[in-house]
Amino acid sequence: MKRWRNLLLATGLLALTVQPAMVLAQEEPTVDLMQFIPEQFRADFADLNNDGIPDLGELPPEGVAGIWDDKVGEVTDEGFLAAVGSGYASGDDGSALTGPCKGVVISYDAEGMSVDAMFDAGGPQPLMDIYGRQKMTKSNPLDVDTRGVLVYYGSSQPETFHDHRWFIEAAGVFKDDGGDPNPRDKNRNAGSVDFGDLLPFSFTALVEARGAWVDNWGPTELPEMAADAYPTPNCVGHGWVKFVGPSPFLTPPGILALALVAAGFTGVLFNARPALSWKE
């Protein structure tokens, strides 16, 4: 008995010692996202949490250009491809982005610390994280903080979509769609999505996201179909997103789930068993 207790204790101590060390052993990034930040602002976007992704830290004052700002159109297709590299092979069909679309996404928590990042170099190459692994697969989803912000740069170069239509949906969380005649011939864009403003409460969930963007479709709603069924050029993608909140047990869905499990288990155990009674 004592031997088992000591073995258990030793295993626990080993796990406590080795596990954090393994987690802390940071991988070396293969893509330097700092290249996308104008040189004069790089000092404001230092990698504070040492994950290879530039952090927002303290936001620059309003009116000062910041991350992804591209007022003079200095991010060219060649420049982007040179920054992210190429020749990535797809090893998992859990995520894909086909067509000319390419870009970079970084997600931040509410304090401006980077949570995750990914990019796509366009064409048949898969979505990748900055450490050289395929991204948005079920085992390597894009982590998004439900109180945080997501910033992106996207481009359809060398194509320019006109009279286009798009949709994006995350199963069970949201769906959005739209389109634009694009009279100004825009073929790249940068922006941010503030999940803290969009979502009513924090939660943790793994969801499958999918979307499409089709050139020359017109004003009618875009149906979900295979990439080769849409007129070309088009961009079609799917993959996994993990929304990350605080502890799942402190969120409204988590509390509801725990209450249901507790009530159901107690009821099954104590209120539903067949019972013998004395015959009168």
Next chain:
Amino acid sequence: MPATTLKRHPVRGAIWGLLFGTGLGLLLMVMAIVPLSITTLIIYAVVNTSLGAAWGMFAPAKKPKGAPVALEPPPAPMS
């Protein structure tokens, strides 16, 4: 030996099973162990409803409470 009757509770079992299954599905989803999906949630609820009903029918029965009801002695023969 005093006789007993067996009372089964399949409806109660189904209702508690439905609550348990829905909660379990939701719990696994908020812990990001299974993907968020209505279909998955319905499968968890239906499977656990069936299991609950089966539990209410076939689980080992609880022992009767209290002392057996005393049977009235047969009336004394008329002399």
